[in-house]
Amino acid sequence: MAYHTQYRPPHYNSAPPDQGFLWNIFQRVDKDRSGAISDTELQQALSNGTWTPFNPVTVRSIISMFDRENKGGVNFNEFAGVWKYITDWQNIFRTYDRDNSGFIDKNELRQALTGFGYRLSDQFYNTLIEKFDRQKRSQVAFDDFIQCCIVLQRLTDVFRRYDTDQDGWIQVSYEQYLSMVFNVV
Amino acid sequence: MAYHTQYRPPHYNSAPPDQGFLWNIFQRVDKDRSGAISDTELQQALSNGTWTPFNPVTVRSIISMFDRENKGGVNFNEFAGVWKYITDWQNIFRTYDRDNSGFIDKNELRQALTGFGYRLSDQFYNTLIEKFDRQKRSQVAFDDFIQCCIVLQRLTDVFRRYDTDQDGWIQVSYEQYLSMVFNVV
DSSP: OOOOOOSSOSSOOOOOOOHHHHHHHHHHHOTTOSSSEEHHHHHHHHHTTOSSOOOHHHHHHHHHHHOTTOOSEEOHHHHHHHHHHHHHHHHHHHHHOTTOOSEEOHHHHHHHHHHTTOOOOHHHHHHHHHHHOTTSSSSEEHHHHHHHHHHHHHHHHHHHHHOTTOSSEEEEEHHHHHHHHHHHO | OOOOOOSSOSSOOOOOOOHHHHHHHHHHHOTTOSSSEEHHHHHHHHHTTOSSOOOHHHHHHHHHHHOTTOOSEEOHHHHHHHHHHHHHHHHHHHHHOTTOOSEEOHHHHHHHHHHTTOOOOHHHHHHHHHHHOTTSSSSEEHHHHHHHHHHHHHHHHHHHHHOTTOSSEEEEEHHHHHHHHHHHO
16 A cells, blocks of 8 residues: 555654643743634744744644634643644654754655655655755754645545545546645645 | 636736836835845735735745746846736736626636636535635635636646546546645645
8 A cells, every 4th residue: 555544643642741731831822811822822832942933834734623613723622632732743753853953854754754654755755855844954844744744644535535446546537636636725 | 628728817918017107116015125026015015905915825826926036026027027917817807806896706706717718517616715715705806816716727737747638537646646736735
C-alpha cells in the first residue's frame, strides 16, 4: 500500500496534564478573558520566544479541529485537546530533530513520514520541502511540519475514498477532481 | 469538452490607460515610496471605500502573477499589467452583477463561468458558492469571484496535463494526485 492514514500524531499518547496547570495556561493565553482562545491568541502564545511567528495556517488548522461549534476559538475543555495535540506533535518532532534546532531536513522528514506509514519517492520529498519550508532554509520548522502532516493526511483521506480497490490509483472525472481538491483546501 | 482554459479575463481587452494617469495612481498606492507596490499597499488601495477588506489571497495571486522577479511587489511597469487585469475583471463582473450590488449569485456565477467555457453541474455551483462566499451571503463578491476564476483556471490547467485524450477523465497514482494538488495550492 502506497499511503497510510493517521489523524492523530502516531506513537505518542501523552497523559492528560493536571487540570489546574492547564487552567493557568488557558487564562494566560486567553488575553481578552473571553473564555475562548482565538487564532490570534494561540498564535501569540505559540510564537512566544521564537524568532518567527508560528504559522497562522497551522494555528487555523488546529483551532478548527477542536472548535466544535465553529465559534472561531476553543473553550477550556477544547483547549485541553489542543494542548495534548501540540504536545504530542512536539514529542514526535523532537525524536527526529536530533540536534534540537527546531528544524528537520529532508532525510529526517522522510524518516518521520515513513514512520507514519507513508511511502513517497525521493523526488516527492523535494516537493514537500519546497512546499512547507516557509522560512526558506531547505528545512521544515515545527509548525510547518504539523501543517505538512495535516495536509498530507487530508489529501490521503480524500484519495482513499476514490481508491476503492486500494491499489494506489484512481480514475476521476474533471468535476470529481475539482471536488476532491475543494474538499481539502 | 467538459472544461476550458483562459488565463486572462475573456472577452475584454481594455485599452491601456494614459501613462501619466497610471503614474499618479502608482504613486498614491506606493505609500512607502519604495518604487514597488506590496500586497499590503495593493490591498489597502483596493479596500478603499469598501466595507470588507479586499481578499488578501486574491491580492497575493494577482501580485505574484505580475511580479516577475519574485521580489514581493510590482514596479511601475508591472503595475500597468495589474491595473489592466483588475479593470478587465471589473468590466466582466459588472456585466453579470446587473444590480451593481458588488455581488453575484449562483445563477450569475453560472452564466459567467459558462461564458468562459466551463461546463459544471448545478451541484458543483453550490460547492463553488460555498467555497468562495467569504462574506457568507450565499453570493460571491468581486474579489472572491476573481479568486474563484484563478483557482478554477489553475486546477483546469493541471487536469489538462494529465487528460491527454481530452475526454474529461484522468487516471492518476497517489503521488501524481498529491503533486497535482501541490501544483495549485
